[in-house]
Amino acid sequence: MKELNEKGRLAKEASVKLAALSTAVKDRALLDIADAIVASADYIIAENRRDIERGIENGMSKGLIDRLSLDASRIEGIAEGIRQIAALPDPVGETVRGIKRPNGLKITQVRVPLGVIGIIYEARPNVTADAAGLCIKSGNAVILRGGKEAFNSNMAIVKVMQEAGYNAGLPEGSINLVEDTTRESSTALMRLNEYLDVIIPRGGAGLIKAVVENATVPAIETGTGNCHVYVDESADLDMALKIIINAKTQRPSVCNAEEKLLVHKNIADKFLPEVLKELTERGVEIVGDEYVCGIFPQAVPAVEQDWSTEYLELKIGVKVVRDTDEAISHINKYNSGHSEAIVTSNYQNAQRFLSEVDAAAVYVNASTRFTDGFEFGFGAEIGISTQKTHARGPMGLRELTSTKYIIEGSGQIR
Amino acid sequence: MKELNEKGRLAKEASVKLAALSTAVKDRALLDIADAIVASADYIIAENRRDIERGIENGMSKGLIDRLSLDASRIEGIAEGIRQIAALPDPVGETVRGIKRPNGLKITQVRVPLGVIGIIYEARPNVTADAAGLCIKSGNAVILRGGKEAFNSNMAIVKVMQEAGYNAGLPEGSINLVEDTTRESSTALMRLNEYLDVIIPRGGAGLIKAVVENATVPAIETGTGNCHVYVDESADLDMALKIIINAKTQRPSVCNAEEKLLVHKNIADKFLPEVLKELTERGVEIVGDEYVCGIFPQAVPAVEQDWSTEYLELKIGVKVVRDTDEAISHINKYNSGHSEAIVTSNYQNAQRFLSEVDAAAVYVNASTRFTDGFEFGFGAEIGISTQKTHARGPMGLRELTSTKYIIEGSGQIR
Numbered sequence: 089m090k091e092l093n094e095k096g097r098l099a100k101e102a103s104v105k106l107a108a109l110s111t112a113v114k115d116r117a118l119l120d121i122a123d124a125i126v127a128s129a130d131y132i133i134a135e136n137r138r139d140i141e142r143g144i145e146n147g148m149s150k151g152l153i154d155r156l157s158l159d160a161s162r163i164e165g166i167a168e169g170i171r172q173i174a175a176l177p178d179p180v181g182e183t184v185r186g187i188k189r190p191n192g193l194k195i196t197q198v199r200v201p202l203g204v205i206g207i208i209y210e211a212r213p214n215v216t217a218d219a220a221g222l223c224i225k226s227g228n229a230v231i232l233r234g235g236k237e238a239f240n241s242n243m244a245i246v247k248v249m250q251e252a253g254y255n256a257g258l259p260e261g262s263i264n265l266v267e268d269t270t271r272e273s274s275t276a277l278m279r280l281n282e283y284l285d286v287i288i289p290r291g292g293a294g295l296i297k298a299v300v301e302n303a304t305v306p307a308i309e310t311g312t313g314n315c316h317v318y319v320d321e322s323a324d325l326d327m328a329l330k331i332i333i334n335a336k337t338q339r340p341s342v343c344n345a346e347e348k349l350l351v352h353k354n355i356a357d358k359f360l361p362e363v364l365k366e367l368t369e370r371g372v373e374i375v376g377d378e379y380v381c382g383i384f385p386q387a388v389p390a391v392e393q394d395w396s397t398e399y400l401e402l403k404i405g406v407k408v409v410r411d412t413d414e415a416i417s418h419i420n421k422y423n424s425g426h427s428e429a430i431v432t433s434n435y436q437n438a439q440r441f442l443s444e445v446d447a448a449a450v451y452v453n454a455s456t457r458f459t460d461g462f463e464f465g466f467g468a469e470i471g472i473s474t475q476k477t478h479a480r481g482p483m484g485l486r487e488l489t490s491t492k493y494i495i496e497g498s499g500q501i502r
Numbered sequence: 503m504k505e506l507n508e509k510g511r512l513a514k515e516a517s518v519k520l521a522a523l524s525t526a527v528k529d530r531a532l533l534d535i536a537d538a539i540v541a542s543a544d545y546i547i548a549e550n551r552r553d554i555e556r557g558i559e560n561g562m563s564k565g566l567i568d569r570l571s572l573d574a575s576r577i578e579g580i581a582e583g584i585r586q587i588a589a590l591p592d593p594v595g596e597t598v599r600g601i602k603r604p605n606g607l608k609i610t611q612v613r614v615p616l617g618v619i620g621i622i623y624e625a626r627p628n629v630t631a632d633a634a635g636l637c638i639k640s641g642n643a644v645i646l647r648g649g650k651e652a653f654n655s656n657m658a659i660v661k662v663m664q665e666a667g668y669n670a671g672l673p674e675g676s677i678n679l680v681e682d683t684t685r686e687s688s689t690a691l692m693r694l695n696e697y698l699d700v701i702i703p704r705g706g707a708g709l710i711k712a713v714v715e716n717a718t719v720p721a722i723e724t725g726t727g728n729c730h731v732y733v734d735e736s737a738d739l740d741m742a743l744k745i746i747i748n749a750k751t752q753r754p755s756v757c758n759a760e761e762k763l764l765v766h767k768n769i770a771d772k773f774l775p776e777v778l779k780e781l782t783e784r785g786v787e788i789v790g791d792e793y794v795c796g797i798f799p800q801a802v803p804a805v806e807q808d809w810s811t812e813y814l815e816l817k818i819g820v821k822v823v824r825d826t827d828e829a830i831s832h833i834n835k836y837n838s839g840h841s842e843a844i845v846t847s848n849y850q851n852a853q854r855f856l857s858e859v860d861a862a863a864v865y866v867n868a869s870t871r872f873t874d875g876f877e878f879g880f881g882a883e884i885g886i887s888t889q890k891t892h893a894r895g896p897m898g899l900r901e902l903t904s905t906k907y908i909i910e911g912s913g914q915i916r
Contacts, residue, residue, distance in 0.1 A: 104834070108857060187879055193868060195878055202890050203860070281714065285890045300695065304715055306891040327913040334915035420518070442908050443522060446617070454607060454911025463916070464609055464907070465601055476616050476699045476904035477720040478892040490890035493878070494856050497868025499741040501748035502877070 089276040092231075095264040096283030099204045099229040102261030107201045107227050109257070111178040114225055117256035118174035122167040124252035125217065125245070129163040135244035136213065143237055151341075156211050156238055166217045166245075169468060173221040176467045179486045180227045194496040199489045201227030203285035206277050207470070208233045208299065210291040213241035219290070220249055220263050222470050226488035229262050231284070233277050236269035243267070278303035285490075288483075290471050293398065308478055310471030313343035313426035314398045315456045318415040318441070320432035321352040325359050327453060328431040332363055335429070335455040337370045341400050343472055344427050344459040348395070348405045350415045353379075356408045360384070364406070373403040380406045395422040412437045416444050423447055425474040427456040448474055448481040503690040506645075509678040510697030513618045513643035516675030521615045521641050523671070525592040528639055531670035532588035536581040538666035539631065539659070543577040549658035550627065557651055565755075570625050570652055580631045580659075583882060587635040590881045593900045594641045608910040613903045615641030617699035620691050620719065621884070622647045624705040627655035633704070634663055634677050636884050640902035643676045645698070647691050650683035657681070692717035699904075702897075704885050707812065722892055724885030727757035727840035728812045729870040732829040732855070734846035735766040739773050741867060742845040746777055749843070749869045751784045755814050757886055758841050758873040762809070762819045764829045767793075770822045774798070778820070787817040794820045809836040826851045830858050837861055839888040841870035862888055862895040 125132070136158040143153055158166075182199040189195060205228045209215045216234055223230035234242040246265040254260050266273050278287050278299055287307045289299040299307050317335055319328045335346035351360055356379060364374055364384045374380065375394050376387035387406070394405045395418070409415045412430075419428050429451035430441040438452045449459040459482065461469030466484035473479045479487035539546070550572040557567050572580075598611040619642045623629045630646055637644035648656040660679040668674050680687050692701050692713055701721045703713040713721050731749055733742045749760035765774055770793060778788055778798045788794065789808050790801035801820070808819045809832070823829045826844075833842050843865035844855040852866045863873040873896065875883030880898035887893045893901035 104858065104860070189877070189879060193872060197895075301718055306720070306889055308891070324913070330913065330915055338916055438910075442910075444518065446518070447906070449907040449909060451909045452911060454909055454914040455916055457916045458607060458909060458914065459907070463603070465603060475720055477722070480904050481611075481907045490894050492861070493863040493873075493895045495863060495865045495868055495872060496852075497866060499738070499744065500868040500872065501744055502752055502869055502871045 089273060091268055092276050092280055095231055096280050098261030099231055099264055100283045102259040103203045103229040105259035106229055106262055113257045115174045117253045117258045118170050118221055120256040121249050121252045122170040124248050125163060125167045128248045129160055132163060132244045133158055136241040138240045139238055152211055158213060158241060166214050169218055170221045173225050173468050176485055179489050184491050191500050192498060193500055196494045197491050198494060200492045202488060202490050204229045204283055206231045206284045206287040208274055208289045210235040211237040213238045213245060215290055216242045216245045219470055222468060222488060224262060226485045228488060231264045233266040233274055239269055275302055278305055281305050288470060308473050309475040310473055311343045312398055312424040312474060314347050314396060314424040315344060315427045316348040316350055316419050316423060317346050317429045318350040320412060320430055320434060320437050321354045322433040323431040324433060329363055331431055331455050333366060335457055336372060336404055338457055340402050344456050346456055347399055350407050350409050353408050353410055371402045375405045377407040379408040412440060416441060420446050427459040429456050503687060505682050506690050506694055509645055510694050512675030513645055513678055514697045516673040517617045517643040519673035520643055520676055527671045529588045531667045531672045532584050532635055534670040535663050535666045536584040538662050539577060539581045542662045543574055546577060546658045547572055549654040552654045553652055566625055572627060572655060580628050583632055584635045587639050587882050590899055593903050598905050605914050606912060607914050610908045611905050612908060614906045616902060616904050618643045618697055620645045620698045620701040622688055622703045624649040625651040627652045627659060629704055630656045630659045633884055636882060636902060638676060640899045642902060645678045647680040647688055653683055689716050692719055695719050702884060722887050723889040724887055725757045726812055726838040726888060728761050728810060728838040729758060729841045730762040730764055730833050730837060731760050731843045732764040734826060734844055734848060734851050735768045736847040737845040738847060743777055745845055745869050747780060749871055750786060750818055752871055754816050758870050760870055761813055764821050764823050767822050767824055785816045789819045791821040793822040826854060834860050841873040843870050
């Protein structure tokens with residue numbers, strides 16, 4: 089695909105210069121970009137308007153229209169995000185380890201940019217700015233492939249970023265947007281091994297699956313979160329209720345929201361009626377196992393597929409389990425490796441849950457909603473990795489780097 | 503594929519138990535395995551004999567027969583390798599970082615096994631034991647898919663390892679060998695996403711390419727090394743000669759051997775005749791650019807493809823360059839991201855080379871042959887990663903792990 093080859097080549101060339109850029113120049117460019125985004129708010133909003141109008145014509149849902157829409161305050165939010173990235177420490181050049189060998193060789197493992205990062209995402213134009221900002225700060229060139237629904241908004245944001253960034257000293261070719269928004273361009277980007285060092289999908293399960301199945305470039309799976317809260321027999325039930333309500337309802341459309349509730353059988357009679365009532369009052373639809381449907385007639389009987397589904401809406405699967413063992417094995421069977429919590433007062437059960445549940449983040453007595461770069465104190469992130477290679481959990485600047493061994497000698501041979 | 507699904511399921515189950523195993527049990531099992539391998543030398547050698555006989559019947563080359571062959575001393579070497587793995591520190595459970603958040607959440611990033619590792623390799627039976635040993639020590643279950651040429655040897659080694667290992671407390675299913683050695687089983691293993699966490703090919707460029715193109719499981723590219731030595735104008739020429747001879751001829755069949763020599767034009771007249779003579783005397787075939795062919799008539803003229811080829815034999819591509827800039831850009835255009843060296847006495851040129859050459863290991867004044875787990879002081883390795891995600895350079899035990907965030911709270915919600 090001609091556009092991709094051309095942009096790939098430019099990005100690769102830019103990445104060599106970007107890798108050598110000082111933190112001061114990168115930060116200056118990011119701050120200038122933030123200012124330019126605010127100064128160009130009218131232009132960006134006008135272009136965004138075109139996307140929204142087309143979306144309405146095409147019968148796009150209200151939720152999607154909302155995610156797509158930009159106004160002055162959201163533009164300010166985008167700029168503020170870029171400023172926060174500028175304020176984060178630069179991971180490039182960090183020494184990871186240093187070794188002096190008996191033969192006198194000095195070996196230093198240093199952090200370097202990955203090179204060229206491809207990002208494939210859907211209808212949120214703010215991802216354009218966030219992702220490009222994170223890539224720039226970590227010294228990587230970026231090739232963005234956003235959804236066609238946000239095409240005009242993305243083009244506008246990228247134009248503003250390119251102009252301000254290149255004027256401030258970023259090499260041309262650092263920031264690229266794929267203008268071809270067909271499915272073919274997305275697949276071609278996943279297979280652009282000549283130029284890309286990594287491809288990161290940001291979006292729903294369908295996109296992630298397409299990348300896993302088709303990418304030949306190393307890919308990082310992000311985002312799917314079929315998160316569980318398990319309430320143990322010994323739990324503080326007030327605490328458990330608060331955690332469940334928070335994890336399920338505070339922001340149900342995000343990947344760290346709770347999707348499943350497991351309750352120990354010995355407290356089910358006492359705890360379930362209250363929690364199901366509270367959830368229902370907040371508009372949450374209950375999908376339950378036999379026990380739950382027996383005590384709560386409004387519940388919809390769960391089918392096998394429910395246990396592995398990420399609803400991303402006000403809907404929850406509820407199941408009664410015999411003990412912590414059954415909770416752990418149920419979670420390990422059905423979870424997506426994102427965030428899992430136990431509410432308990434029993435030390436051994438807490439330790440077993442932490443050690444045996446296989447997920448990026450495992451919690452005792454806290455809401456799953458904390459799995460987030462900002463909440464962990466790392467700052468902005470490009471997504472939550474749910475795979476085990478390269479990075480697991482929130483992917484901040486450090487996770488957008490690789491390393492390199494530098495070996496300094498004085499003529500050593502083997 | 504039935505065999506893979508069954509072994510995948512068993513490996514996955516075993517991996518959960520393996521992850522929780524103490525270092526003491528893993529080390530005991532590895533030492534018992536090493537003893538059992540030595541005690542079973544006659545059996546393993548007899549089975550190896552069958553592979554060799556078939557190889558000879560099928561007209562296998564002398565070099566391959568040699569790589570395939572096991573004798574008492576090589577069996578002792580395999581056992582010693584396993585003992586060395588037992589002696590290495592266990593990376594599982596290490597704290598990578600710990601954070602206390604303002605809201606009281608205690609976040610700890612700990613090292614955990616990857617889970618189930620698939621290894622695809624060719625005709626070297628020693629890889630069977632090495633790879634399984636490294637996976638076990640790092641708490642991972644392993645599914646080995648060796649070449650059909652070494653099938654009986656691999657089966658014998660795996661049987662001995664399973665019996666000794668399971669008796670010493672490793673969960674059954676920890677060590678698996680795929681008995682189907684068709685190309686289909688190799689492809690199916692690369693796509694066994696339900697059970698595998700990572701796939702690592704160990705072998706030639708063809709195998710690596712097949713994995714990159716076909717794998718849906720996260721893969722780690724290893725091994726291809728089109729390594730360069732660049733002799734700068736200011737180099738100590740005696741040192742340069744020793745490094746070139748060592749890097750090219752000490753063991754030409756390995757991935758960190760030198761494949762290309764770049765020489766600064768200002769020293770070409772003085773240096774090249776000597777180095778070409780010394781190489782030729784050691785049986786090295788010279789492939790040269792126009793300049794080299796002009797001064798050295800035995801040289802074969804290089805074609806474009808030579809510059810990107812990993813010969814893995816006594817053959818070297820030689821080219822004269824204008825300056826360090828041209829050396830760096832030639833290397834970055836043609837290298838495979840493995841190991842690259844500059845020989846120089848100029849500080850700035852050394853720094854530029856280290857910073858701008860894009861490879862897993864970059865050297866000043868030392869042989870590329872040091873890119874190796876033992877030489878770096880990390881101990882045994884599963885291969886040299888030439889990609890930038892997950893791990894780059896020698897992949898030891900630490901590189902066979904992932905991490906997990908453990909979050910301990912007291913009822914925190916957002």
